[in-house]
Amino acid sequence: MPGNSPQEAVEAFLLPLQRAIGCLGQNKITLSPGGRGQLGRTHAWTLNGDHGVTRKGGWHFEAQMYYEIITDERPGYGPYRVTTRAYRYRIARSAVDIARIHWHPKGKSDEKRPHLHLALNIDPGKWRPGDPMPDTIKEHLPSGRMTLEDAVGWAISLGMPTVRDDWATVLAECQAPHLQYRSWSQDPTEAATI
Amino acid sequence: MDACVEAAVVVEEVDAATGRSELDHLTQDRLGISVEEFLARLDRGEYDDTEDDQILRLVMFAPFAR
Numbered sequence: 001m002p003g004n005s006p007q008e009a010v011e012a013f014l015l016p017l018q019r020a021i022g023c024l025g026q027n028k029i030t031l032s033p034g035g036r037g038q039l040g041r042t043h044a045w046t047l048n049g050d051h052g053v054t055r056k057g058g059w060h061f062e063a064q065m066y067y068e069i070i071t072d073e074r075p076g077y078g079p080y081r082v083t084t085r086a087y088r089y090r091i092a093r094s095a096v097d098i099a100r101i102h103w104h105p106k107g108k109s110d111e112k113r114p115h116l117h118l119a120l121n122i123d124p125g126k127w128r129p130g131d132p133m134p135d136t137i138k139e140h141l142p143s144g145r146m147t148l149e150d151a152v153g154w155a156i157s158l159g160m161p162t163v164r165d166d167w168a169t170v171l172a173e174c175q176a177p178h179l180q181y182r183s184w185s186q187d188p189t190e191a192a193t194i
Numbered sequence: 195m196d197a198c199v200e201a202a203v204v205v206e207e208v209d210a211a212t213g214r215s216e217l218d219h220l221t222q223d224r225l226g227i228s229v230e231e232f233l234a235r236l237d238r239g240e241y242d243d244t245e246d247d248q249i250l251r252l253v254m255f256a257p258f259a260r
Contacts, residue, residue, distance in 0.1 A: 014205055017203075018203040018205065019203070021203045022202070022203045026202050026203065027203050028203065028204050028205070028206055029203060029204070029205045029206070030206055030207075030208060031205060031206065031207040031208065032207075032208065032213055032257035032258040032260075033207065033208060033209055033210040033213050033257075033258065033260075034207075035207050035257075036207050041257070041260070042257050042260075043257050044254060044255065044256070044257040044258060046254070046255065049216070050216070050220060050251075050255075062251070064251070064254035064255070065254075066254065066257065086254070088247075088250055088251065088254050090247065090251075097247070100247050102250065104250060104253070104254075106242070117245070117247075138245070140245075
């Protein structure tokens with residue numbers, strides 16, 4: 001999402017995220033120091049600090065993202081825009097992880113693509129903290145790039161209460177600018193060719 | 195469920211001291227180490243290949259203490 005200043009680019013980046021998160025009720029996006037406009041460093045935002053969102057029925061959603069404000073000389077893409085550097089979303093119910101949605105490309109891990117960890121064949125009604133998680137949660141399941149809107153939509157589709165009955169429309173509208181301006185969708189190495 | 199509730203989602207930027215203090219609280223609570231030690235381990239690459247979701251959760255907080 002482009003802006004004429006770093007601050008404007010961050011506002012354009014955050015606005016759809018705020019609206020998407022609003023599907024889960026009143027919440028707060030917490031920015032790291034300098035996150036509203038400082039160039040040359042990696043910033044982060046988290047959902048309600050360390051708390052995420054907890055809703056009726058034991059539903060819990062967490063979201064965190066690394067982002068950076070960059071310059072982009074391409075017509076219509078700058079002069080400033082925000083690019084995502086990593087993300088982590090978590091959907092859980094009654095303290096049981098259902099989905100961990102990750103992209104953390106830095107480091108030595110062999111898996112630098114976006115990926116999922118899914119708890120398949122688990123019954124949240126019977127599982128108790130301390131019980132072993134299914135082996136499937138350890139597996140990296142490569143995915144395309146997952147937006148915050150994707151993750152919120154998954155949570156609601158799985159049963160997390162929403163405050164909007166038009167949530168699917170809202171999430172689609174919020175996601176549109178991201179889809180327009182993102183530089184890759186499946187594999188981050190795509191960005192190197194743009 | 196209300197038909198279309200436009201729920202308020204506010205944005206708050208924390209200052210450097212608060213960010214560091216909050217991450218220090220988290221690393222002390224979850225790993226038993228200070229934020230300085232956590233960042234040193236992170237910078238040495240000790241968490242590079244972690245898939246421990248709770249450590250990853252802390253790693254995603256690192257810019258709050260930089």
